[in-house]
Structures are given as C-alpha cells and as structure tokens.
Amino acid sequence: MPDEEMLALWVDDELTGESAATVSAWAATQPEWLARREEARQIKQLLRAHLPASEEPPYADFFNSRISREIAREAVAAAPPAKAKGGFWRFFLPATAVAGMALCFWAGTRVVPARQAGPAAPVIVATAPEPAPALYIPEQGVTAAYFMSPAAHAEVIVLNGVASLPDSFELPDTASVEEPAPTTADITPPR
C-alpha cells in the first residue's frame, strides 16, 4: 500500500510518471480511494466553474495610485545621505569647520553694524506640498479634475458628465432650516 503522502497526491491528480502508475495500479482494486479521487475532481471542476482564475482588487485605480504615491514618498524619505569622506579628510574636515565658524564669527563682529531694535525676521520653514489626492471615478463617462484654488481658499474637484438630479426632486424640509448655520462657536472643543 502506498504511503499517505503519495495517496494524497494521487487523489489530487498531482502524481506523474511511474509513481502515478504504481499508485493507480494499487487503487484500481480500492473502490473507496477511487471514490475519493472522483470526489476531489468534482470539487475542482465546481470551483473552476464558479471562481475566476484571477481577480482585480476592488477600486484598482484608486489602490494603485495610492501605492505609487506612497512609494514616491518613501523614496524621498529614504534618500541616501552624502557619502562620508575617509582617510585624511575624516580628521581634517571637523577642524576646518571649527576654524571656519570662528572666522565667520570674527568677521561678523567686524562687518555687521550694531544691532537695531525691532522685530526679529520671521523664520520661514519650507514644507513640501502635499501630493494631489487620488481620484477614483467608477461611473462611465464621468471625468474629474482636481486643483487647489487660492482664490476660494479651497480644494476643488470639478466633475463633468454626472447625470443630472431629476427636476422632480424636491428639497426636504431639513434643507430650509431657519436657524443660522452651525459655526465653530457651536462646536465643543475636544477633551
């Protein structure tokens, strides 16, 4: 009798050549094992009939654009630092840097006029702009364009090709509330 591993492979039609012939010869007189293999074949056929061979992830465009953006961001963050110089320069550079600083300080005391009273200059910190958001438009015929609008101080997405709301649509009562719209003063601060 073949071992369990060989039998399992034979049931799954995974055996080939001499091994397959040997196990098949033994199983020819074993109706129980023949029935098992037949059952396994039927299940496989059923699965092939109902499951696609491959399936796209949901919202593939949205998903892919996000991955691309994150990869780009990681690449910027993981940029390799400048290669350190070795040998003589490794010891000489710190010394020259200190000497340079001292020289600049001395020169500054000589060249820059006396400090004037007044507000300090603002410190400007450059920040990388956030990348544009990913847009996913599932409806056929609809297009979307994103841009930042300094004039309206807003982010804007213009959709074109969207089916109109039916003219028969009536605004519900909730759209006509007479009270003033909630403002930041109406929002309780976070605890």
Added chain:
Amino acid sequence: MNRRRAITLIALGGAGMANAQTDPGRDVIGTVTVVVYLGTDGDATAAGPRAKPVPDEVAARLSREEKLKFASYLEIGRDMMPLYRTYENWAKPFGESNEVVLRFEAQSKLSKELMRMDVELWVSRKKILKTDAAMTPDKPLLVLGPEWRGGRLIISVELKPGKPKSK
C-alpha cells in the same frame, strides 16, 4: 455566597462593562460639515421655497473661483456629522433623501492640522467619486457636481476639530 466573593463578582462585571463601552475607534476626532449649494445663472426661484440664500462671504468666496462662478448661490442642504477615529460615517445633507450622500472615514493624520480622509460622493444611489483629500480646517473641499433645475450643485466638505454639539 459570602461577601468577599460577591464584591469580586461585582468588580469583575463592572470592569467588563466599562471595557465594552470604551471603544477607542469610536473616539470623535473631528466634525465634518457638508453643505450643498446650488450655483445658477438662471432663475434662482426654480429651486423652490426651501432653498435659502447664502451669506455674502460664501457667495464671494465661491465666485472668486472661475470654475465655480455663477450669478447666484443658494444653500439647499446641510449636515454635520462626527468623524470617528476608525469607523466610517455618512452625511446626508438632504435629510432622509439619498439623492446626495457622502461617506467619509479618517485615513491618516499628516500633521497637527492636516488630516487625510477618504471621501465618497454618492449621487442618486450611485458612487460618483472617491478621493483621499488632505483636509485642513477652514479649507473646504468643493465638488462641482451634477446639474439640477438649471444650476449645478456645489458640495462643500469641511473638517473642523472637536465634536458636534448635537448628534
């Protein structure tokens, strides 16, 4: 049952209930306000008596952007909903009507004031747009959407810190 055993059981039961009630994912980390405006170059009264005029500063802000420029603006819907730490939420600016619905969910916090949010716009029960806009307080996301009664809907989505007073 002796007294010590009863106290232990009550303490354990209380701790279990408290744990069940404190779900960090339900923490409110902001408030999303959705306002639907109607921008029109035609007859503004076509929107009906329930539409109301917008404040001058809103009209001025919208008309400063060429793509959103219309002769008049009306507010036709509004909703304000909490943004949860991990759960999605829905805003329905037209009340029980599903003509315009927004689904939103926090995605990541980019800085103290910048929050990336998943936003989906559903019009007439169909998903029209999904985006992951980086939202800043007082800088709304304006979506120029479908036409209605001679004008176009402008859907404003704005994130503010804190939680809504009601809801």
